[in-house]
Structures are given as structure tokens and as C-alpha cells.
Amino acid sequence: MEIIDKLAELGSRVEPALEKYLLKDTDAEFREAVLYQIKTGGKRLRPALTLAASLAVGGDVDSAIPAAAAVELAHNYSLIFDDIIDHSELRRGKPTLWKKYGITTAILVAVHYRESIAQALNDTRDPAAFHEVMARTLKSLVEGERLDVLFEQAGRMDEPYVKEKRRSDVKLSDYMDMVYKKTGALIETACVFGAMSAGADSRAISMLGGYGRNLGLAFQIGDDIIDVFGHEEVTGKRVGKDVEEHKLGNVVVLLALEELEQDERSEFLSILRKSSIGTSELKRAIELITCTKAREQAEMLRNRYAYEAVKSIEELPGTEGKALLKALAEFIATREF
Amino acid sequence: MEIIDKLAELGSRVEPALEKYLLKDTDAEFREAVLYQIKTGGKRLRPALTLAASLAVGGDVDSAIPAAAAVELAHNYSLIFDDIIDHSELRRGKPTLWKKYGITTAILVAVHYRESIAQALNDTRDPAAFHEVMARTLKSLVEGERLDVLFEQAGRMDEPYVKEKRRSDVKLSDYMDMVYKKTGALIETACVFGAMSAGADSRAISMLGGYGRNLGLAFQIGDDIIDVFGHEEVTGKRVGKDVEEHKLGNVVVLLALEELEQDERSEFLSILRKSSIGTSELKRAIELITCTKAREQAEMLRNRYAYEAVKSIEELPGTEGKALLKALAEFIATREF
Numbered sequence: 001m002e003i004i005d006k007l008a009e010l011g012s013r014v015e016p017a018l019e020k021y022l023l024k025d026t027d028a029e030f031r032e033a034v035l036y037q038i039k040t041g042g043k044r045l046r047p048a049l050t051l052a053a054s055l056a057v058g059g060d061v062d063s064a065i066p067a068a069a070a071v072e073l074a075h076n077y078s079l080i081f082d083d084i085i086d087h088s089e090l091r092r093g094k095p096t097l098w099k100k101y102g103i104t105t106a107i108l109v110a111v112h113y114r115e116s117i118a119q120a121l122n123d124t125r126d127p128a129a130f131h132e133v134m135a136r137t138l139k140s141l142v143e144g145e146r147l148d149v150l151f152e153q154a155g156r157m158d159e160p161y162v163k164e165k166r167r168s169d170v171k172l173s174d175y176m177d178m179v180y181k182k183t184g185a186l187i188e189t190a191c192v193f194g195a196m197s198a199g200a201d202s203r204a205i206s207m208l209g210g211y212g213r214n215l216g217l218a219f220q221i222g223d224d225i226i227d228v229f230g231h232e233e234v235t236g237k238r239v240g241k242d243v244e245e246h247k248l249g250n251v252v253v254l255l256a257l258e259e260l261e262q263d264e265r266s267e268f269l270s271i272l273r274k275s276s277i278g279t280s281e282l283k284r285a286i287e288l289i290t291c292t293k294a295r296e297q298a299e300m301l302r303n304r305y306a307y308e309a310v311k312s313i314e315e316l317p318g319t320e321g322k323a324l325l326k327a328l329a330e331f332i333a334t335r336e337f
Numbered sequence: 338m339e340i341i342d343k344l345a346e347l348g349s350r351v352e353p354a355l356e357k358y359l360l361k362d363t364d365a366e367f368r369e370a371v372l373y374q375i376k377t378g379g380k381r382l383r384p385a386l387t388l389a390a391s392l393a394v395g396g397d398v399d400s401a402i403p404a405a406a407a408v409e410l411a412h413n414y415s416l417i418f419d420d421i422i423d424h425s426e427l428r429r430g431k432p433t434l435w436k437k438y439g440i441t442t443a444i445l446v447a448v449h450y451r452e453s454i455a456q457a458l459n460d461t462r463d464p465a466a467f468h469e470v471m472a473r474t475l476k477s478l479v480e481g482e483r484l485d486v487l488f489e490q491a492g493r494m495d496e497p498y499v500k501e502k503r504r505s506d507v508k509l510s511d512y513m514d515m516v517y518k519k520t521g522a523l524i525e526t527a528c529v530f531g532a533m534s535a536g537a538d539s540r541a542i543s544m545l546g547g548y549g550r551n552l553g554l555a556f557q558i559g560d561d562i563i564d565v566f567g568h569e570e571v572t573g574k575r576v577g578k579d580v581e582e583h584k585l586g587n588v589v590v591l592l593a594l595e596e597l598e599q600d601e602r603s604e605f606l607s608i609l610r611k612s613s614i615g616t617s618e619l620k621r622a623i624e625l626i627t628c629t630k631a632r633e634q635a636e637m638l639r640n641r642y643a644y645e646a647v648k649s650i651e652e653l654p655g656t657e658g659k660a661l662l663k664a665l666a667e668f669i670a671t672r673e674f
Contacts, residue, residue, distance in 0.1 A: 104498070143367065
């Protein structure tokens with residue numbers, strides 16, 4: 001069985017808990033809207049990481065379920081808002097929550113998700129400690145999303161804050177900071193929660209945190225590569241969506257910009273800064289990227305983080321959990337599109 | 338000194354804690370937007386209730402500060418989303434958060450508020466217990482807001498969920514249920530948190546919960562009366578805003594409808610169901626209400642709940658805290674507009 005299928009199987013163990021916490025203190029009439037977001041699918045990668053991390057430090061699956069559920073709910077909580085913020089109408093081929101039910105309902109469901117997270121965390125072995133990590137993590141996600149939006153080079157003309165604080169110059173270090181906050185922090189927390197659920201010592205927690213942090217960065221870099229070079233038939237995602245959305249916060253775009261000569265760099269930036277980017281401009285932008293070594297460099301960067309992830313847990317004894325975590329990092333480092 | 342000034346003075350004790358939790362794990366560039374909502378003012382009624390409730394069961398102010406801060410942050414968290422949901426551009430005479438900074442920033446700030454609540458609750462004497470009550474309370478607020486929106490008789494034509502589930506018939510019992518969830522639950526929790534912070538026994542917690550629940554209902558009924566009969570010069574609020582917003586979820590409207598004869602009832606409902614309600618229609622609607630005993634009945638209902646609030650705590654020994662709570666309930670029962 002492929003590693004992704006193994007993890008999906010492990011992650012699916014969290015399903016009953018997701019429903020349990022979401023339906024707690026919930027009016028019958030509200031249930032369908034509340035469950036819609038988690039029923040649109042998702043690979044349950046994050047809860048699988050929590051469960052695998054628990055196994056990797058000698059814990060079991062059952063005692064890590066509430067924390068794993070909290071992490072998956074947090075992921076979906078952030079997706080509901082991301083889709084509103086990005087005006088995204090489709091996710092995994094289905095209407096997004098706000099598109100299906102309306103903005104009011106989407107906001108109310110999201111707030112409800114956050115309280116289900118709190119209720120799940122209260123079933124962990126040390127609620128205060130888990131609540132503290134979750135609070136810091138979600139503040140981090142907010143900051144990452146704030147930066148990602150500020151790294152956009154056009155759009156949001158009805159948003160005074162974004163117009164005022166927009167960044168015209170984004171360095172690779174700014175990108176890494178943003179991506180850690182937006183993606184890495186929650187994947188780090190997924191792994192940390194697994195170790196905490198197993199009652200691991202601070203050294204083991206720190207190792208798994210290191211694994212998650214690096215894996216999260218590798219994962220997001222991989223996503224950025226797919227965005228520019230993926231095949232829609234395989235990924236189900238529109239190619240060049242980040243460019244269309246004016247984003248400097250894509251590592252392939254940033255690496256290409258570093259390498260392009262003055263004229264082409266200006267041409268690329270002027271496309272990114274158009275209020276609306278057409279098909280031919282998108283094609284030209286991707287052509288410009290393709291002339292550079294951005295793809296290879298991004299892949300190298302991704303693989304370096306995947307390698308760091310594996311290294312972070314090399315001192316842990318050999319277990320099924322560790323094997324899963326290692327296989328996932330290797331999968332991310334080698335996946336082709 | 339008037340009771341409202343005394344409570345404001347007590348409530349102001351929470352200011353440093355509000356800033357502390359909001360600025361925890363917060364980028365310097367984000368601070369202004371994060372603080373804007375609490376700096377637009379507010380009477381700090383809810384944290385004052387927490388502190389007074391603590392005093393009323395023999396506790397002190399200092400140990401109730403984190404819980405009081407959490408309650409005030411929860412109130413502002415809900416206001417940020419309410420203003421987005423209701424497209425409100427002004428609050429307390431200033432631009433609402435989304436109007437000033439844009440929707441994206443408002444959503445991100447709101448999510449940040451929720452995490453500051455979690456961090457405040459972690460500084461209480463029994464984090465898991467406080468987290469549990471807060472989670473239930475915020476789920477209740479979501480449900481109350483959902484019902485309030487579904488009780489609107491027109492508008493939100495871009496919201497499929499609201500269009501489908503809108504209620505054409507709202508009874509007084511539906512209203513009480515909605516108002517308890519939307520307003521009463523958080524005021525109840527404000528008082529319960531005070532008692533919990535003081536380490537009170539379950540009987541005292543339950544008394545203060547009863548006080549808060551009844552006070553919250555009296556408070557919202559008072560707000561509904563002001564909405565229809567208030568003077569803009571005094572209240573700073575536009576008269577008839579609830580009618581303009583097509584709301585059946587105002588007790589004065591509901592009581593008037595119960596009393597009106599068939600023809601006038603239909604006329605009133607048809608005004609409420611117009612996609613846009615003009616000045617002359619609003620005037621006519623208020624005229625129709627004025628012909629009924631809705632105002633007196635609403636005032637009686639308000640006073641009954643204020644009286645129940647006082648009765649809930651009558652067995653508590655006489656303290657400064659109890660005196661404040663009693664005076665507030667009496668103030669709400671007698672305020673003129």
C-alpha cells in the first residue's frame with residue numbers, strides 16, 4: 001500500500017470524533033451546514049500525523065484522537081475563512097461553504113468549528129497545555145494569512161488595510177517566514193500534539209515538532225511547484241492560480257524573479273500587478289518562469305526540508321509510527337506531477 | 338455616582354488585560370488593527386459583571402481579571418462578525434472594523450481575538466472548566482445569531498441558506514429562545530465566570546448564572562424598546578433600525594403583531610417584507626406599533642426579568658458586589674429614553 005493510502009487509513013480513524021465535537025451543542029437544523037465542510041473530503045493528513053507521532057513515541061491511537069480531531073478541525077476552520085478571503089468558489093471540485101450557503105452561514109459555521117476545537121482539546125490529557133499550543137498556532141495562521149495577502153501584487157482595492165501595507169518587495173526569507181506561519185505551524189502542532197498525547201518528554205516533543213515544521217515547509221513548497229507546473233488532470237487544481245491571484249508568496253515565482261534579468265523581471269512583475277490577468281499573460285508568466293532554474297531550485301529546497309524532517313526524528317527508536325513519518329517525508333521529496 | 342458609572346469604573350480594571358492578551362504573539366505591524374475594535378469604546382459592562390459577581394461571593398477583583406477579559410474579548414469577537422454579517426458601517430459613531438480595514442483584515446483580527454480569549458482562559462484557576470463554559474457560550478451565540486438572521490423577513494438574497502430556512506412565523510417563545518442564546522448566554526457566563534473565579538460553590542454559581550441570564554434578557558428587551566422608541570440624540574442609534582433590517586426578532590414588533598387586527602397586521606408584515614423600507618414606510622410601521630400596547634407590555638416583560646435577576650441572588654450575603662448587581666438590574670428596569 002502506498003504511504004498516502006496508509007496515512008489516509010490512519011487519518012480516517014478520526015472521523016467519528018470530528019462529527020462528535022461538531023455536533024455537540026448543535027441545533028438539528030444547523031447540522032447539515034456544520035458538517036458540509038468536513039464532508040467535502042480532504043486527506044486527513046494532519047490528524048494522521050498526530051496519530052503517527054503518538055505511535056512514534058510509544059503512545060497509542062485512541063488517546064491521541066481528541067488532539068487529532070482538534071487539528072483537523074483547525075485546518076478546516078482556516079479553510080472556511082481562506083475561501084471567503086480569497087473569494088474561492090470551488091474546493092475539491094465542490095462549492096465552498098460560503099458559496100453553497102452564503103457568507104453569514106459560513107462565518108457562523110466557522111465560529112462553531114472553533115468551539116468544537118476547544119471541546120476536543122478539553123478531552124486531551126492536559127487541556128491547558130493543548131489550548132495554549134493551539135492558541136499560538138492559530139495566531140500564527142492568522143499572521144501567515146495576513147502576510148500571504150500582503151504579498152499579493154494587485155487586487156483587493158476595497159480593502160484599505162491591504163492597499164496600505166502591501167509589500168512590493170518579498171525576499172525568500174520573508175516567504176519562508178510566511179509559509180512557516182501559514183502552513184508549517186499547524187503541521188508542527190499536529191506532530192507535537194501526537195507526542196503530547198502520548199505523554200512524551202520535552203525532547204521527543206521537540207523532535208516531532210522539528211519533523212512537522214520541516215515537513216510543513218516541504219509540503220507547501222511542493223504545493224507551490226504544483227501550482228505552477230502541475231497538470232490539472234492530475235491535481236484537480238487550475239495551473240497558475242497563484243499568478244492569477246497576483247501572489248509573490250509562491251517560492252517558484254520568487255526564485256524565478258531572483259534569476260530573471262532586469263527587463264524580464266519588470267515584465268513579470270507588471271503581469272503580476274495587472275488588475276486582471278488574462279490567459280495569454282498567464283502563459284507568458286509561466287514561460288518566463290520556465291526559462292529559469294526556479295523549478296529545480298524549488299525542488300531542491302523542498303527536498304532539503306523533507307530531509308531535515310527525517311533527520312529530526314532519526315534518534316527515535318524504530319516503530320510503525322516513525323516508519324510512516326519517514327515514508328511521508330520521502331514521498332513529498334520525490335513526488336512527480 | 339450612578340450605577341452605570343460605578344460599573345464602568347469597575348469594568349475599566351480589565352483594560353490592561355485586554356491589551357495584554359490581544360498583543361500576545363502579535364506582529365508589531367498588526368497591533369493597530371488588532372486594538373481598533375476594543376478602542377472604539379464600549380461600556381465594559383460584561384467584565385464589570387464578572388468582577389462584581391466575584392465580589393458578590395466573597396472573591397476579589399484581581400483573580401477574576403483573566404476571566405473578565407475573556408468575556409469582554411468574546412463580546413468584541415462577536416461584534417466584529419455581527420458587523421460583517423449585518424453590513425454595519427458604524428458602531429459607536431466610528432467605522433466598524435471591516436469598514437475601516439476591509440473584510441479580510443476584520444476576519445483575521447476576529448480569529449486573533451478568539452485565540453486571545455483562549456490565552457486569557459488559560460490564566461484562570463481551572464482552565465478546562467472555563468474553556469468548556471466559553472465553548473458552549475460561543476456555540477450558543479452562533480445559534481442565536483443564526484436564528485436572529487432567519488427571523489428577518491427580507492434581504493440576504495445572495496444567501497441560499499437564509500432564503501431557504503427563513504421563518505415567516507415567530508412566536509414570543511422563539512424570540513426568548515433566540516435572545517437568550519444571542520445575548521443572555523454571554524451575560525450569564527460573565528456572572529458565572531466571576532463566581533468560578535472566586536472559587537464559589539455550585540449553588541452560588543447557579544444563583545449568579547440565574548442573575549446573569551435574567552439580566553441579559555431584560556437588557557436585550559430594553560435594547561429592543563430603545564430601537565423602536567429611543568431618541569437618536571440620546572442613544573446615538575438610528576430609530577427603527579430593526580424594522581429597517583426586516584427583523585421579526587424584536588420583542589416590540591412581535592408584541593405589536595400579536596395585538597394588531599388582521600388588516601393592519603398584514604400591512605405591517607408587508608412593510609417588513611419589502612426589499613427596501615423607505616422613511617414613510619418606517620414611520621407607518623412605528624405608527625402601527627404605537628397604536629398597540631406593545632411598549633407597555635415589553636416594559637413589563639423587561640421588568641419581570643430584571644426582577645427575576647434580583648431575586649436570583651437575594652440569598653447571597655450583602656456585599657458591595659451584590660449591591661452593584663442589584664442596582665444594575667433596577668437601573669435596567671427603570672431606565673427612560
